Amino acid sequence: MGRLDMVHIKNNKHRILHRLKIVKGHLQKVYDMIEADQYCIDVLHHSLAVQKALKQIDMLMMEDHLNTCAIHQIKEGKEKKTVQELIGIYKFK
Numbered sequence: 001m002g003r004l005d006m007v008h009i010k011n012n013k014h015r016i017l018h019r020l021k022i023v024k025g026h027l028q029k030v031y032d033m034i035e036a037d038q039y040c041i042d043v044l045h046h047s048l049a050v051q052k053a054l055k056q057i058d059m060l061m062m063e064d065h066l067n068t069c070a071i072h073q074i075k076e077g078k079e080k081k082t083v084q085e086l087i088g089i090y091k092f093k
Contacts, residue, residue: 012064023053054086062089 026049033043073082 016060019053019057023050023057026050026053062090065089 004051026046030043030046033046070082070086073079
């Protein structure tokens with residue numbers, strides 16, 4: 001990996017960690033709301049916010065992977081490994 005790739009990863013790492021802190025706060029709110037027997041729809045709104053934020057984090061990580069690791073693997077002749085990894089991710093969807 002080149003120097004620019006490392007800068008890109010570090011920038012996105014900061015963004016990912018920031019987003020995870022937000023998710024952590026929303027998840028704690030969901031927990032607290034359920035514990036307090038709050039209105040289901042209000043709890044669902046917070047739960048959906050957690051899910052949406054996690055999907056955004058996943059997309060950011062996937063973008064990083066495609067722009068760095070996947071390209072590096074393909075250049076090294078590891079196309080099959082790269083394809084298997086990406087297909088493996090979509091099994092979880």
